[in-house]
Amino acid sequence: MEKAQQLGAKVVACSDSGGYIYDKNGIDLETVKRLKEVENKRIWEYRKTHPHAEYHEDCSKIWTIPCDIALPCATQNEIDEVSANMLIKNGLKAIGEGANMPCTIEAIELFLKNGTLFAPAKAANAGGVAVSAMEMSQNSMRLAWTAEEVDQRLKTVMKNIYGSCKDAAERFGKPGNLVMGANIADS
Numbered sequence: 001m002e003k004a005q006q007l008g009a010k011v012v013a014c015s016d017s018g019g020y021i022y023d024k025n026g027i028d029l030e031t032v033k034r035l036k037e038v039e040n041k042r043i044w045e046y047r048k049t050h051p052h053a054e055y056h057e058d059c060s061k062i063w064t065i066p067c068d069i070a071l072p073c074a075t076q077n078e079i080d081e082v083s084a085n086m087l088i089k090n091g092l093k094a095i096g097e098g099a100n101m102p103c104t105i106e107a108i109e110l111f112l113k114n115g116t117l118f119a120p121a122k123a124a125n126a127g128g129v130a131v132s133a134m135e136m137s138q139n140s141m142r143l144a145w146t147a148e149e150v151d152q153r154l155k156t157v158m159k160n161i162y163g164s165c166k167d168a169a170e171r172f173g174k175p176g177n178l179v180m181g182a183n184i185a186d187s
Helices: 001-004 030-040 045-048 059-064 080-089 105-113 124-143 148-172 178-186
Strands: 013-016 019-022 055-057 095-097 118-119
Touching: 001 095, 001 178, 013 045, 019 045, 019 059, 030 118, 030 148, 059 080, 080 105, 118 178, 124 148, 148 178
Parallel strands: 095 118
Antiparallel strands: 013 019, 019 055
């Protein structure tokens, strides 16, 4: 969320297993960090310091909020065909899976059919694995990279993964299908 805000995006919704908050003014990252990381509280408590925000108990309804980018990062199959249709209807431009298979096959097919940029978990989540490998490399070579150096290396890795997926999809006649590209590039 912090990186998105640094790049000019405005995160307007966030959920936990109990429900989700919607703050049309943009989610206050410091409040969410305090609640979830420090105080170990539920997301509904965001409203105590941001009373203009809305809280909803049904997590699945988060996908009814109009957005340019959706990032399902919780559970498998959280975005189904109904949710995908709603996101597309509301103008979704891109979706990046931040969990293992959070979108159903039917949802993925709809995103691809409608020209929505879709970053599959297989490729989008590779950053965590890459950073773990970098840490092991640093440790074995007795090096200490700064956060900036790790971030720069990670950006290079992720750009290369995207390029490999994009190129493979184009080579096999499915330009823009990063799911196919990730599967081909991985083999």
